[in-house]
Amino acid sequence: MRVIGHGTVALVLTLLTQLGGIAWLFALGFRRRLLVFVVAYAALWGGAQVAAPAFGRVPLPCGGEVLRAQSPVYCLLMRNFVTPEMLAVARDAAERVAADHPGTVTLLLDGGFPFLDGMPLVPHLSHDDGEKLDFAFYYTDARGYAAGKTASPLGYFAFERGKTETCPALWPSLRWDMAWFQPLVRDLQLEPERTGLLITLLLQDARVGKVFVEPPLIDRLDVAGEKLRFQGCRAARHDDHIHVQL
Ligand SMILES: [Zn+2]
Structure with missing residues (x-):
């Protein structure tokens, strides 16, 4: 026992x-x-x-004015490791957003583990080689852009539900609604300008291979590009964060 x-x-x-x-x-x-x-x-x-x-893995910044982990917990759990190229992609995009919108801090969620290729970062199916990274959305409160804040205390699971559900109910599926978690979600609104700009910059970056965003959000943020993908209905929801891979 x-x-x-x-x-x-x-x-x-x-x-x-x-x-x-x-x-x-x-x-x-x-x-x-x-x-x-x-x-x-x-x-x-x-x-x-x-x-x-x-x-071949470097830690993403845990503190920083322009780019940092959404929570020190990501660093504490060693989930903030990516390839140097992925770090450069994140840094370049964050600096561009901050140049357009001074005071903006870009928040990072799960990257990858420090060692080994092929060990997935649970609960993600991928994030197993340092070439995948999740970005938090930007949010506003009653006073405008809320620097350094996310609707979800974790950065994940504060879903921007589209007017119509993107997917039918499937089984098995990782498309969880996380209903038990929703009482923890703060009353912040998605900030479309910065979020749309970040997605556009990532799509324009030659080093980036794919960006996952859900179709209703793609419409709402008015972003477009060949690299923009829908992750499919059996994978985790992507209307709470931006998934980027090289
Ligand atoms: Zn991801």
Whole structure:
């Protein structure tokens, strides 16, 4: 029973953070297990920041005026690693948006893990090679553009439902509505100018291969381009964030 319990914890930590399961298994040999886990995790975290670039991944900025992770949690969980090229795409687009709209901060969601190709970043089906990155939408509150804020505390799952549902009900499907999460969503409105500009800049970037946005949003934001794709009805909703891949 204990073996199953610890195995489950290690598995969940691995799925969430890639390296967290190693820290948990290491800590099992010690009496002050939680303390050892925290210290081991911190050591692995620090090691990843230093070692990942040798394997072709760099951390996205966790703090920054123009571009940063939506929450420090993405950095803490080591979900903010991408290839240097993906980082450059994000930085260039964010700087252009901030040049047009001073004071704008572009927020990043899941990137990828620091090591290994082919290990998906759950719950995403992809994000397994550092060449995929999710951007948060920009939002407004009663006073206008709300710098650094997102409707969802996570950046994900605050859906901009179109007037008509894009997809029929399918099974199996990752198109979750996350109804239980909706009470946590703040009353902020999508800021169409900055969001549309960001999508357009990403579409124009020669390094970018595809951008996923849902059809009702494509219409509302008046964006267009060959690289603009609908992810399909069995994949996760994309009316809460922008998915970009090289
Ligand atoms: Zn994505």
